[in-house]
Amino acid sequence: MLPQIIFGYFAIVTIVLSLVIITRKNPVHSVLWMLVLFFHIAAIYLFLNAEFIAAVQVILYAGAVLVLFLFVIMMLNLKEELSSERFIGEWPIGVALGLSILLFIFFSIAKLAPGPLGKFTIELIQKETHTKAIGKVLYTEYILPFEVASLILLIAIVGAMVLAKKRT
Amino acid sequence: MNFNEIFGTFGLQSTSFLFQLLIVLVKIAVVIAITMLHVAYATYFERKVIGHMQVRVGPMRVGPHGLLQPIADGVKLFFKEDIIPSNADRTVFQIAPLVAVFATLSSLAVIPFYDIFYIANINVGILYIFAMSSLGAYSLIMSGWASNSKYSFLGGLRSTAQVVSYEIAMAFSLVSIMLMAGSMNLIEIVQAQQQYWYGMYLIPQFVAYIVFLIAMLAETNRTPFDLPEAESELVAGYFVEYSGMRFALFFLGEYIGMIVMSSLAVVCFWGGWTVPPILLKFIPQLAIVPGIVWFILKVYFHIFLFYWIRATLPRYRYDKLMALGWKILIPVALANLVVTSIIKYIY
Amino acid sequence: MNIPLPDLTPIIPEIIMSIVTCALLTVEVFVKDKTKDFLGIICIGTALAVMYMIPMSQGVTFGGMFISDGYSSYFKFIFLISLILTILISFKFIQREDAEFGEYYSLLMFATAGMMIMASSADLILLYLGLELMALSTYILAGIKRHDTRSNEAALKYFLLGAFSSAILLFGISLTYGLTTSTNIYQIAEHLKQGETSITLLIAMIMIICAFAFKIASAPFHMWAPDVYQGAPTSVTAFFSVGPKAAGFAVIGRVFFIAFESLQMDWTAILIGLAILTMAVGNILAIVQTNMKRMLAYSSIAHAGYALLGIIAGTTEGLNAVMTYLLIYAFMNMGAFAIVILLEKGENIKDYNGLSKSHPLVAAMMLVFMFSLTGIPPTAGFIGKFNIFMAAINAGYTWVVVVAVCFSAISAYYYMRIVMNMFMKPMEAEAKIYPNPANGAALLISLLMVFIIGIMPSVVIGYTFQMFM
Numbered sequence: 001m002l003p004q005i006i007f008g009y010f011a012i013v014t015i016v017l018s019l020v021i022i023t024r025k026n027p028v029h030s031v032l033w034m035l036v037l038f039f040h041i042a043a044i045y046l047f048l049n050a051e052f053i054a055a056v057q058v059i060l061y062a063g064a065v066l067v068l069f070l071f072v073i074m075m076l077n078l079k080e081e082l083s084s085e086r087f088i089g090e091w092p093i094g095v096a097l098g099l100s101i102l103l104f105i106f107f108s109i110a111k112l113a114p115g116p117l118g119k120f121t122i123e124l125i126q127k128e129t130h131t132k133a134i135g136k137v138l139y140t141e142y143i144l145p146f147e148v149a150s151l152i153l154l155i156a157i158v159g160a161m162v163l164a165k166k167r168t
Numbered sequence: 169m170n171f172n173e174i175f176g177t178f179g180l181q182s183t184s185f186l187f188q189l190l191i192v193l194v195k196i197a198v199v200i201a202i203t204m205l206h207v208a209y210a211t212y213f214e215r216k217v218i219g220h221m222q223v224r225v226g227p228m229r230v231g232p233h234g235l236l237q238p239i240a241d242g243v244k245l246f247f248k249e250d251i252i253p254s255n256a257d258r259t260v261f262q263i264a265p266l267v268a269v270f271a272t273l274s275s276l277a278v279i280p281f282y283d284i285f286y287i288a289n290i291n292v293g294i295l296y297i298f299a300m301s302s303l304g305a306y307s308l309i310m311s312g313w314a315s316n317s318k319y320s321f322l323g324g325l326r327s328t329a330q331v332v333s334y335e336i337a338m339a340f341s342l343v344s345i346m347l348m349a350g351s352m353n354l355i356e357i358v359q360a361q362q363q364y365w366y367g368m369y370l371i372p373q374f375v376a377y378i379v380f381l382i383a384m385l386a387e388t389n390r391t392p393f394d395l396p397e398a399e400s401e402l403v404a405g406y407f408v409e410y411s412g413m414r415f416a417l418f419f420l421g422e423y424i425g426m427i428v429m430s431s432l433a434v435v436c437f438w439g440g441w442t443v444p445p446i447l448l449k450f451i452p453q454l455a456i457v458p459g460i461v462w463f464i465l466k467v468y469f470h471i472f473l474f475y476w477i478r479a480t481l482p483r484y485r486y487d488k489l490m491a492l493g494w495k496i497l498i499p500v501a502l503a504n505l506v507v508t509s510i511i512k513y514i515y
Numbered sequence: 516m517n518i519p520l521p522d523l524t525p526i527i528p529e530i531i532m533s534i535v536t537c538a539l540l541t542v543e544v545f546v547k548d549k550t551k552d553f554l555g556i557i558c559i560g561t562a563l564a565v566m567y568m569i570p571m572s573q574g575v576t577f578g579g580m581f582i583s584d585g586y587s588s589y590f591k592f593i594f595l596i597s598l599i600l601t602i603l604i605s606f607k608f609i610q611r612e613d614a615e616f617g618e619y620y621s622l623l624m625f626a627t628a629g630m631m632i633m634a635s636s637a638d639l640i641l642l643y644l645g646l647e648l649m650a651l652s653t654y655i656l657a658g659i660k661r662h663d664t665r666s667n668e669a670a671l672k673y674f675l676l677g678a679f680s681s682a683i684l685l686f687g688i689s690l691t692y693g694l695t696t697s698t699n700i701y702q703i704a705e706h707l708k709q710g711e712t713s714i715t716l717l718i719a720m721i722m723i724i725c726a727f728a729f730k731i732a733s734a735p736f737h738m739w740a741p742d743v744y745q746g747a748p749t750s751v752t753a754f755f756s757v758g759p760k761a762a763g764f765a766v767i768g769r770v771f772f773i774a775f776e777s778l779q780m781d782w783t784a785i786l787i788g789l790a791i792l793t794m795a796v797g798n799i800l801a802i803v804q805t806n807m808k809r810m811l812a813y814s815s816i817a818h819a820g821y822a823l824l825g826i827i828a829g830t831t832e833g834l835n836a837v838m839t840y841l842l843i844y845a846f847m848n849m850g851a852f853a854i855v856i857l858l859e860k861g862e863n864i865k866d867y868n869g870l871s872k873s874h875p876l877v878a879a880m881m882l883v884f885m886f887s888l889t890g891i892p893p894t895a896g897f898i899g900k901f902n903i904f905m906a907a908i909n910a911g912y913t914w915v916v917v918v919a920v921c922f923s924a925i926s927a928y929y930y931m932r933i934v935m936n937m938f939m940k941p942m943e944a945e946a947k948i949y950p951n952p953a954n955g956a957a958l959l960i961s962l963l964m965v966f967i968i969g970i971m972p973s974v975v976i977g978y979t980f981q982m983f984m
Contacts, residue, residue: 145640
């Protein structure tokens, strides 16, 4: 019972926090709530025995991505930001779309088939540690997508430099 | 740390679970109490050490040789008025110092002080410490922004950029340790070092150690990388608007951060609580000394190093700091990583 | 712990492309500004070498994730052609545009590598990553004139909408995975053959169609195209109008012909709607444009509509017609853009007034490319359209072809207007041109291919098919 309660807490808080984030008037507060949200998501990963992903979630999203968000947002003119409308005029359409997607997901969940069991059972992962298990899969089965993803990151760096270089 | 395991047994063996919980709580209390006491006296040591290095005597008035000085400081800070600037973002302003303490204090949870004394033994120990130290950047940026002051804002921005940049170099230097040990579990890292006669990764991973040391100084915002609080330019940086207890909390966070980083250095490079096997062979009597003593000695060496560097080196210029981080430390750490993996692959 | 290395033969072209590009990025730092053309020459050399290697590196590898067959090889051939032509027309142009960074060539190469991975991927994860590799490079290329506000606008619009379409694609992929328990295209196909279709599956498929339609700039997901085409440097625009579009068709062919084979009825219905809308929007809006690049943008939208007919046909003949069409389109569109680049002021349609008086040869070449884009014999454009329409008629979609022919007739208006401006209108001011050997070579190749394919289609097309399939 206790695991369900705790999972329920994290799941509900995750949803509530997402709503809190998009409704804050002050963008800095939004980002700080997002930080709290990321910790809750990390906790959900822990439930799945994915300790590595939980740690990386915090390090990368909370530690790097969100800090950069904050950097940009703190440079904004906050007074202007606070006085402007939080949502554009068409937000009812957005809400309707969002709700319909929610309903769609809700009804299609029953149709989703559980995937075939992989060779990494929970016992094996606990014995081998999650990090090793991820490493093995990533560097054997999914080596090609992994390498392509690294190229994508390289391009992102190159792009940042090309677009931000000083005029010579 | 496995939630399913802990709570799955909750309904069946509640007594044993409660017992375990109690033990953990006691351990937490012990660690926090010792750390707090340490922080108080770390400030005293700092002033004394730096004083003597600069041919002064340091605090002398309160108690014999100023020994009660930290207590007096603490009492003063505790009773001071907690001022919140009228244009500050109150909530964020109030939370920021708590985040600073929380981030560093929670890192202590995974540090193995001794082979039987640790709060939690988790498989991703190093990553956990990274996660928590990256959280520490938020306290700086939150306090800097929420104070609504130019000085603190600049300090906050500087420190965040600094912490984010140096975290990379630090992570890379520790990745080579993970490679050597084949684990991210801090206890296993200590044990893995015992298989060498010298008993510590300091020797094969000397380059990584240097990188780690420099990055450690930058991560904890200590001299020569204390730009976030550069007194001469920014008054006091991100916590310029703070006073009383909240100001003390920032201090607490910084000093606990130093302990955490020193402990990490000790665990990863100095063999934690162990003594090098070669020493034990020549002087078997050393085995009588409990491991915790070695651990504390090694940690104090690093903390002394912090003070030493502070007393010796001038502050870096900001662009130099960034250049050092990105153009020297990261490439060096990466090269070290490549060499380590090649050697590891050959053997 | 030894990890067995997978068979690398099928992926050698992609590996070479990536390694050379990474090396270029490093070398570029040490190269002086005046000698940067040399980087482009290396790129062309690599592209030619890779083109030579493609027929030799066939097979399936990485656990069925990467598949190099005739289909993918032919598309890779198209991508490389467009890469080479783009580099040829860029040499002096990017100097003129003050956008000469060594990264320019590297990004073109990376984009091409991404397209090659897309064409070869038999796994939706890899497909998505290849698509992102291509997309990210093209976003940056669109904004490479970073002090030009139009270029910035183009990059930003392309990026935001592209990111949105990627999100939709991922949503579709994850739904498909949830329904079929696999991301491998062949396994999805097998799974779908057994099970009955559901609304969820249809919605997943529609999401994937939306994302791909965005990449080929098919209406109603074409909104980005005119602005991006206009804002990006012209050489980059030329690349956009051919490469990413062909890559989009490559994945459409692979995913819908194999993975969603059992849903052919459904996706054909959707694609017919898309194709007709695309042809309508492209051809009708092209008429009112006054900017040459915007006009060519709408024309490329219209051409995506024609090419979709081959997919709609749902037969091998249709697919082959699409491939041929894209190859021909690459030559004729690149040729048109090469002329735009050749002129000092080629952006405005008025700039072409009386071009035949000042530069008759240039005007004549433009005439050929415009005829070809319209689809008038004996140019290659006619052969392309003819094949596509034949395939669609053979598959029984005569009414769609009738609609397409009507729109094709409309398209003659705006292509011929350029020709009319060039030959019948009085010259306002003498147009200045910037001829250089590389651009000349690109023009010559395009012109020759447009004529050769137009006059002897079976020879060229037969030869390329034999080479690569």
